Amino acid sequence: KAGVTQTPRYLIKTRGQQVTLSCSPISGHRSVSWYQQTPGQGLQFLFEYFSETQRNKGNFPGRFSGRQFSNSRSEMNVSTLELGDSALYLCASHADVYNEQFFGPGTRLTVL
Amino acid sequence: GQQLNQSPQSMFIQEGEDVSMNCTSSSIFNTWLWYKQDPGEGPVLLIALYKAGELTSNGRLTAQFGITRKDSFLNISASIPSDVGIYFCAGRGEYGNKLVFGAGTILRVKS
Numbered sequence: 143k144a145g146v147t148q149t150p151r152y153l154i155k156t157r158g159q160q161v162t163l164s165c166s167p168i169s170g171h172r173s174v175s176w177y178q179q180t181p182g183q184g185l186q187f188l189f190e191y192f193s194e195t196q197r198n199k200g201n202f203p204g205r206f207s208g209r210q211f212s213n214s215r216s217e218m219n220v221s222t223l224e225l226g227d228s229a230l231y232l233c234a235s236h237a238d239v240y241n242e243q244f245f246g247p248g249t250r251l252t253v254l
Numbered sequence: 255g256q257q258l259n260q261s262p263q264s265m266f267i268q269e270g271e272d273v274s275m276n277c278t279s280s281s282i283f284n285t286w287l288w289y290k291q292d293p294g295e296g297p298v299l300l301i302a303l304y305k306a307g308e309l310t311s312n313g314r315l316t317a318q319f320g321i322t323r324k325d326s327f328l329n330i331s332a333s334i335p336s337d338v339g340i341y342f343c344a345g346r347g348e349y350g351n352k353l354v355f356g357a358g359t360i361l362r363v364k365s
Binding site: 146148175177184185187190198200232234240242243244245246247248250 | 285287289294295296297298299302342344346352353354355356357358
């Protein structure tokens with residue numbers, strides 16, 4: 143069974159730009175969660191999707207948004223990038239809301 | 255909100271030694287998960303626990319779900335160099351379905 147894939151793996155952007163990250167979950171999984179990981183803040187929950195609906199949202203500004211498609215693939219978007227948005231963005235795939243979460247390799251975003 | 259306290263923050267041990275780390279919460283959790291993360295990669299699930307008192311092993315790793323449902327520990331026996339990495343606990347509370355993560359334990363092994 144293929145694991146969670148995230149694209150791109152690395153991204154460099156400048157302040158003010160926007161970025162879209164993609165996540166393909168494990169086949170058959172209907173839930174996707176997104177996390178931001180930084181050395182100072184650790185793993186911070188962004189949002190969770192199940193069957194194209196956002197089920198939970200973390201405490202991030204509205205510049206962070208996401209969506210899930212009918213094939214369970216998910217994207218997250220960050221608009222008006224700030225230097226502090228530099229982080230590893232992780233996507234986790236789970237069969238359902240209460241199941242174990244399996245992480246992808248992450249997208250390393252650097253904002254200059 | 256729910257918070258997890260994970261300790262120790264870091265460990266530097268001799269190859270062959272046993273390792274123990276734990277997580278505690280001020281509120282009751284229904285699920286405990288333990289992950290390991292290598293540099294530049296996503297966390298990999300090691301062990302999942304769903305019942306108070308549950309003790310589960312995965313090779314040299316053993317984890318337990320505390321009886322009070324407010325804590326969990328992870329033991330690694332006979333450590334080897336490839337055990338190096340960051341270990342995270344994660345928990346899910348009674349009334350929520352969001353996972354909460356500990357800050358991580360950095361493990362370094364001297365060979």
